[in-house]
Amino acid sequence: MKKLNPSYFEFFFYRYGVIIIFVHIVTIACYFFSIQEEDPITLIFPTILCFIFFPLICLSEYRMLEKNLPPANVFLTDNGLIINKISYPAGQIKEITYMPVRNTLNKFSDDFFEIETNDGAAFYFLDRRPNWKFESPTMKLLKNHPLFSLKTKIREESSDGFSVFKKQK
Numbered sequence: 001m002k003k004l005n006p007s008y009f010e011f012f013f014y015r016y017g018v019i020i021i022f023v024h025i026v027t028i029a030c031y032f033f034s035i036q037e038e039d040p041i042t043l044i045f046p047t048i049l050c051f052i053f054f055p056l057i058c059l060s061e062y063r064m065l066e067k068n069l070p071p072a073n074v075f076l077t078d079n080g081l082i083i084n085k086i087s088y089p090a091g092q093i094k095e096i097t098y099m100p101v102r103n104t105l106n107k108f109s110d111d112f113f114e115i116e117t118n119d120g121a122a123f124y125f126l127d128r129r130p131n132w133k134f135e136s137p138t139m140k141l142l143k144n145h146p147l148f149s150l151k152t153k154i155r156e157e158s159s160d161g162f163s164v165f166k167k168q169k
Contacts, residue, residue: 001082004074004113004138005125012058014129020050072123074115076141076148083115083123090147094118098127098139098154111136 027046034042065071075082080089097114111127127138142152 002076002141004076004128004141005071006128008058008062011126011129012061015061016054016057020054023050069112069124071112072115072125074113074123074125076145079147081115088117090151092117092119093148093151096142096148096152098136098152100155113138 023046027043031043072083073085077087080087081093082088094116095114097116099112099114101110101112111130112124113127115123115125117123127136131137139152139154142148
């Protein structure tokens, strides 16, 4: 059994954690290369601001995602998927679509997967961060799976935000 979606912490850390680390590196470099600054408050103040705003940004992203589209928790098994603790055999899965969606509020692209079942239900989950070749590891895993290789599709990037998703049943 392989978990397909990342945890929220992992998703938001890789999105915003890189920015926080960059701010720290620049702040430390400016502090040590500055001849006039000897006050450590110049070094401490940006650090405190980063650690205050990092959880706030992650929390606001999580709330926006949860309000517009509650992501499903998905596991891949040998003969199907487990979605939100309910087992779906491969025969019940109609299509799995990879959907890059550019959110209109923060301009970051989110990579989602839409799972459509034969009874018309739609489930969505976030993709893991891309590998060093900028490929989706989840897409690669699904394309190599014998039961889901023909059911996995790629949709063009959408800039319509969360309005591109169907309502969940």
